[in-house]
Amino acid sequence: GIQVEQSPPDLILQEGANSTLRCNFSDSVNNLQWFHQNPWGQLINLFYIPSGTKQNGRLSATTVATERYSLLYISSSQTTDSGVYFCAVEKYPNRDDKIIFGKGTRLHILP
Amino acid sequence: NAGVTQTPKFQVLKTGQSMTLQCAQDMNHNSMYWYRQDPGMGLRLIYYSASEGTTDKGEVPNGYNVSRLNKREFSLRLESAAPSQTSVYFCASSPRGSRAPLPFGPGTRLTVL
Numbered sequence: 001g002i003q004v005e006q007s008p009p010d011l012i013l014q015e016g017a018n019s020t021l022r023c024n025f026s027d028s029v030n031n032l033q034w035f036h037q038n039p040w041g042q043l044i045n046l047f048y049i050p051s052g053t054k055q056n057g058r059l060s061a062t063t064v065a066t067e068r069y070s071l072l073y074i075s076s077s078q079t080t081d082s083g084v085y086f087c088a089v090e091k092y093p094n095r096d097d098k099i100i101f102g103k104g105t106r107l108h109i110l111p
Numbered sequence: 112n113a114g115v116t117q118t119p120k121f122q123v124l125k126t127g128q129s130m131t132l133q134c135a136q137d138m139n140h141n142s143m144y145w146y147r148q149d150p151g152m153g154l155r156l157i158y159y160s161a162s163e164g165t166t167d168k169g170e171v172p173n174g175y176n177v178s179r180l181n182k183r184e185f186s187l188r189l190e191s192a193a194p195s196q197t198s199v200y201f202c203a204s205s206p207r208g209s210r211a212p213l214p215f216g217p218g219t220r221l222t223v224l
Contacts, residue, residue, distance in 0.1 A: 033213055041199060043215040086153065088213065090205070098169060099144060099205065099213060103153035 002027045006087055006102035013077050014110050021072040021105045023087030031090035032063050034072050037104070038083045046072070046085075077109045113137055117202050117216035124192045124223045132187040132219050134202030142205040143185035144169075145177060147198040148218075154201065160185055192223045 003026040013019055023032070034046040047054050047061040049070065054061055058078075063070040074081055084104040118133045136143065141162050146154040146169075156169030158177040166177050174196060176188045185204075189196060202216040 035215075041218055041220075043201065043218075045213060045215075088154075090213075098156055098159050098167075099203070100156070101146070101154040103151070 002029065002089055002091060002100050004087055004089055004100050004102035006085075006105050008105060009103070010106045010108075012108045012110065015077055015079060017077050017109075019074045019077060019107065021074075021085050021107075023070040023072070023102055025068050025070075025087075025089050027091065028065065028068070029089040029091050031099075032070055033088045034061055034070070035086040035088065036081075036083055037086065043086075074107075077107075079109045079111050082107055082109045114214050115202055115204055115216040117200075117219050119219060120217065122219065122221050124189075124221065126193060126223060128192050129188065129190050130192065131189075132200055132202075132221075134185045134187070134216055135183050136204040136214070137183065138204060138206070138214070139182065140204035140206050141182070143179065144203045144205070145175075145185065145187045146201045146203065147171065147196075148201060149198050157187065157200075192221075194223045197221060197223045 005024045007022045032050050033048050036044045049061045049063045051063050051065040058075045060073045084106050086104045087102045088099050090099045115136045144159045145157040148154050155171050157175050160166045160179040163182045178186045200219045203213050205213050
């Protein structure tokens, strides 16, 4: 099955700093999503981005499908950005298709 | 439009007890999923259902059973709970092929003593 690796596993930054989170995947995919899990455990979908670049406020994401990686950029970090960021991929149509998650990057923004 | 709902939100069981976690979605999605989340392990797929009437094992299916009751509902059953099943359980659904974001339920925090 597809392997998803995220880096770095942990990241501690001062408020106002910028950060880049990376997601590598081992096979071509049809769907890639970035999620933020806040400190209360809620999973929030940030981007659906199988290819190309998208931006939403201080967050942006780029997926280079041909090279099998995606990047999540967070600019001018705020304490509310703290939490775990997950990348998830999906490959279909396929008898074995399912959504596979990476282990996440834990981000801690210091005030 | 409630999205994906899960019940209960919290549960404490004793070893050997059984229970069923309920999940429902009102988005007419074909696919539904059950994940468990453990510290440092990310989300691991337990079972999934690509369509009504079909279910398949994921990465960690042992100790669980599922039932796709209809298109809306996908339940997860623990027949004889074990402390290793202490985890947070998430249900998700997907339109599968429609290229849309994956909505998650709020999670069920299960503790097995």
